Amino acid sequence: MVQRNHVARLLAALFAMLLPGLSWAIVKIGDDIELEGFVKAYNIVRTGASFLDDADLTHQRNTAQVEGKYYFLQEGEAFGFKTGPLEEATFTFLARGVYDSAFDIKDSFDVLDDRGKEEYKVREAFFDFIMPPFSLRLGRQQVVWGETDNFRALDIINPLDRSWHGTRESWEDIRIPLWMARGIWDIGKIGTLDESFLEIILIPDDFQANKVPTDYPRPWAFTGIGLPVPANTVDIGGTLYDLDLTLIDSPPERSELRNMQSGIRFKGIWNDIDFSFNYFYGFSQTPGVRTLSAGIANPTTFATTAEIVYPRINVFGMTANYSEDRYTQSVFRLETTVTKGIPVGIEPGAPINIDPDGDGFDTVDQSVVMLAIDRPTWIKPLNRLRTFFLSTQFFWRRYLDHSSHFRGSFYEVSEAPGAPGRYLSVNNDKLDQDEFVITFSASTSYGGAGLWKPLFVLAYDPRSTGGYTKLQMEYLYSRNLVFKLEQHLYWRESGDDQGPWGLGSYLAEPPYRRNETAFTVTFQF
Template identity: 30%
Template structure:
């Protein structure tokens, strides 16, 4: 099987090289062009800092931690285009082929990990999937999309507020991966109706989606202990049991959003939806059927989110301002005394405490000329300030990550905030893109990601550095021993 996957990837790479970056298009009649595009990508990441604390396996500086090979093949077919009298029909299919080589030919520590736990790691390291499959119908003010798809609401980048509809694959590269590359498409029916102009609001649109909970829910995969992007923790001392949501209607992901443009400038949206937490909630269970009678149960809880977003252009400052606010109803939190009373000598099964959480973001997008460094293209700058506030805060609240070496849990503050900044421009007719991304936590942690991307059509090469500095018990600082440099080669067609 391993050999098959290897040759499958090599075959895709050769096929991609042979077609020299050209997309396929097969025409059917006046409209129906069927187009095939895709990418074949290989990425290698090397640690630039040695493992510390609870990080396992122990990987020395300079060692490979990722050798990911990814192929995406996409097919788009417009069967009929929309006009005043005709509806539009189209469909989209995307296949994804993934192979992570670090467990087969990476450092010994990762190969040993695979040997010790072949089922989990083999499942984790490869994927051949029908990644997206949906059909669209458009007719006048109506739009429907049914199938396996992604849906993103809100105004934020990097951190999600209203954008928590699809689960995230944090095993895919964790915080070192673009948000969209981590989204997992789910089966969903989605519809929109455009009311047009209503009073001072134009493009007033009602949107809704439903991901059935009784037909097998997709949840965010849990990074197994020992994989490169798992949070540092001591080895589990009791059996860990992961429970996916029960297949019931109540566990559906579903929501509605109404949005429009006020006064031809203010884009406003109000939304309410139910989703499933990406991080499972942990309780320590007393279970006589388990050896030692104690187990750790991880369950994916549902949460309801109500929020609003807005953007507008301010012409004197030549700036687009963005803001978003979201209220998370009864979000699971971690209070060791409640989740794991056994740790405190109280041998009863724990419970999941819940509280309301307010999260918001204020940001702006500014494009400006800085001709000293670029005469042809503007500098793009995107700034965001994020904050979260626990309304019914319990001083015992913790982040379920252990502090090294004693193993106590990290404190959860009532009010936390972060700043993000992304700056980029392009040179050489858009083929060279330098970019710097920053995430700063005022409690004392900074993540900085300088990168440079150059394309020699149909090849694109990208070099990125992921640097982290600060306290190891503060947000992004928790991963400060995972600093890495990544080189990525992509063939597009």
């Protein structure tokens, strides 16, 4: 709390200081310090399956962000001293304060006890040192690997905060920065390779899991399918028992060196193909659940103890991109990974060879292949001045050692027949060995200075036929004011399979109702 108040005061003081002198430009303090940032009011209204049906305000997220850079060592000199081979050094920080006023407007949020209402954090704070051919970034930071947009294959170094709006925000804003060291040796030309470098990252003791809320009625709470209530009952042989569930969260111990995470990447260009080989040794940020004990404790109660575990993962990856200018005038992107250690659930009663420990938990190997095409494309009937940037991605995820007894994390909650107030949960989320999803986006700009910026996004699962569409228009109204209007729509072609990607019409329906209309006003400096 003390730290939170300090950050809030710091942000308030900075804004008070900066407001009078706001301009188009970054704010400079002396010759060496630069500040920029924004204040944003982000309002989300969720609607029913029909457009604007039964609208309900879910977020009124007010954000203030300050980003600063201090150039304290330039051209081999700092504070009047020569620094030898150390040519440049900077300090960067990014602080964010959030207040969601929906928590004070909506009575239904009272039960949340202000969880998710505020956030005050120095999200990123790191030093950069450049001593050619080496560079080092030390501190709390984000590191992004890979060629995919908004997909977790190699972009898995930082966990995601999905607590307030899933993964529908810019990932820059929802990645959880970690304390780490990132060192790069710039090699340049070596043999037939060009622009090559070797990168090593070390995360000594900062493991954090993806943040997923489970506290309904938070609008993006993960509550399973069906009723937005936790299960309190089990059905054994037609008899209902009260469920006594004990969950033990077992994240890796922070202070132990053996829990260090690390990664290495070699990147270069061969024959105009920009490629990389990657390896990351970390922990799964999405946990699995291992049953430690389960049984009838007394005539009315079924007791079970389960452990939330974050298994070690080994991620091997390769990326490539190529700009094909002659025939297709497109940039092709490829990313592929094999991950060992993905946690899965196992259905009760599975054969012993599938679940030898009888704990309903295992780790498996998984591969991902992503192929993408980017193309600036003229569609002159729609825009005579500027191209449309079209981007299509195709993902194929495969469980390499698959079993039909594996279960995912979607479970269905329903009221026990003839037993009001008693809720059962069933996990029917059978994992398919092969999973596919296709994404497409199109963007351009209109107006004399390109101030109107529409964006269209589509995601589609060809197996479940579930889909998601985002329509967005951003308007750069003035030097400081930016308006944005978004519509998010979930839909499906046929069937009722939820699929693994969080797509489909079930998300438009109660209790989720995630067809959202969002309006944002940003004051930037």
